[in-house]
Amino acid sequence: MIIYGSIVSPFVRKLLGYLGEKGIEFELQGVGIGDPDPGFRAASPLGKMPAMDDDGFLLADSSAIIHYLEARHPEPPLIPADPQERGRVIWWEEFGDTVFAACGGKMFFNRIVSPKFLGREGDLAAAAEAETEELPKLLAYLESAIPASGYLVGDRLTLADLAAASPLVNLRHCGSCIDAATHPRIAAWSEAILSRPSLAPWIAKEERMMAKVLAA
Numbered sequence: 001m002i003i004y005g006s007i008v009s010p011f012v013r014k015l016l017g018y019l020g021e022k023g024i025e026f027e028l029q030g031v032g033i034g035d036p037d038p039g040f041r042a043a044s045p046l047g048k049m050p051a052m053d054d055d056g057f058l059l060a061d062s063s064a065i066i067h068y069l070e071a072r073h074p075e076p077p078l079i080p081a082d083p084q085e086r087g088r089v090i091w092w093e094e095f096g097d098t099v100f101a102a103c104g105g106k107m108f109f110n111r112i113v114s115p116k117f118l119g120r121e122g123d124l125a126a127a128a129e130a131e132t133e134e135l136p137k138l139l140a141y142l143e144s145a146i147p148a149s150g151y152l153v154g155d156r157l158t159l160a161d162l163a164a165a166s167p168l169v170n171l172r173h174c175g176s177c178i179d180a181a182t183h184p185r186i187a188a189w190s191e192a193i194l195s196r197p198s199l200a201p202w203i204a205k206e207e208r209m210m211a212k213v214l215a216a
């Protein structure tokens, strides 16, 4: 199976963590924004990452790919069968993808991707507004919602944890780190999730790459 994407994308990172937790073998084919790679373009009609080629079956979108894979590889379950737990996991996936990553994306895209990867100025006012207006509310909600178990749903790792923790890495690249004094639950939970063997090597690689990009 081929996964197309860049390791700095929060959606690709969520998928890489999922694949690692499942023990599913894959080959990551690196692509950038607007990449003309024909395999990527065929798999991703809108040109967005991640995309997948599973022995000729082409699919784009991290959620679509994960839900397809969960049906193909049910064990260990990362999307629970219990109706309430399943609903909560999808809630957190939505929160991670469409709210948290969108907020972090305004900071990451405008401060780093635009100037460093695309060679054009980012909208720094939009980045600042996301950081000062949107982010504090999202962090306050997340801090209040992390259960004592240390997992967002039930007492075990699910897709919820991977989806909601992934955007924090992009915030870190922007210098926005979680303060353990003000957000102790997020600090402990995200440290535990992001240091799992399914994610830690990818994040280490990404941090080496970002250090070079930011120094250039």
Ligand SMILES: N[C@@H](CCC(=O)N[C@@H](CS)C(=O)NCC(=O)O)C(=O)O
Binding pocket: 009, 010, 011, 033, 034, 046, 047, 048, 049, 050, 060, 061, 062, 063, 097
């Ligand atoms: N909902 C999609 C979002 C994918 C997405 O927006 N990826 C970004 C990179 S983080 C992208 O490929 N952007 C390129 C573009 O919009 O042209 C998913 O979960 O896969």
